[in-house]
Amino acid sequence: VKYICPNDVHFINEDDAEAHPRLLCVNTGNDVDDYTKMAYTKQAWFKTTAEMAEVFYEEIKGKIAWSYVKRYIYALSGIFRELAPASLPNPFGSIIKVLRESGQDCDVIHRRPLSQEELEKVYATAKDTEHPFLYDIAVTASCTALRLKDCCLLKWEDVIEDKGMIRVQTAKKGIKVPIPIFGKLKDVLDERKKKRDDEKDIYVFPDAASAYKHDNYSISKMGTALFARALFKKSDAPEDAKLLNAPQLVPEE
Secondary structure (H helix, E strand, O other), X not given: OOOOOOOOOOEOOHHHHOHHHHHHHHXXXXXXXXXXXXXXXXXXXXXXXXXXXXXXXXXXXXXXXXXXXXXXXXXXXXXXXXXXXXXXXXXXXXXXXXXXXXXXXXXXXXXXXXXXXXXXXXXXXXXXXXXXXXXXXXXXXXXXXXXXXXXXXXXXXXXXXXXXXXXXXXXXXXXXXXXXXXXXXXXXXXXXXXXXXXXXXXXXXXXXXXXXXXXXXXXXXXXXXXHHHHHOOHHHOOHHHHHHHOOOOOOOO
């Protein structure tokens, strides 16, 4: 955890800040002029959740890149929205409102997790295309949060079956970390293992790997098209949805 936001509490209300040192002097027998030796910051009142969110925002604002500040605030807002009781106001709501009104959030992409129903629609749509590997990639991506490239180029050497894990290399530090294999992903990997033609076939999804190497831009557009067809009305779907029925992208031998 890189940043936490604790708050030392010595009095209840913000207005008690002036009275608190005088009470300390009464308790310790010191003069008010000497209280600085034991003085607490005037910030040491019992803050609300929203006030703590504001403190956290101000604390990180001048210490890390602005783009990361916004990511943290939106991420924490999303966590509160999903996990906190409905009766508890989102403490980051006022901060986000200010960012939006000032135009400072223009480069933040607003995301939300797909529901199980929406995921099932994506899976079903992926199965009903001219490219069977799209289903495998959709399942792998949703179960591991891997990027498109990493899903397409997943290697058998990184599938540790006896431990039920996949090893993935992190983009920032370049170290390999384990991700558990569960649910639909296990079914997909079991099916791919049955179809593996040769032990020399290093990629779990050879068709996807070949297609990605051949034209990674089109594969990315197909991913967009998959979500468009699965989750939008036909009139709202992007034009590139027709890519899902495009000719096979795997180059001919």
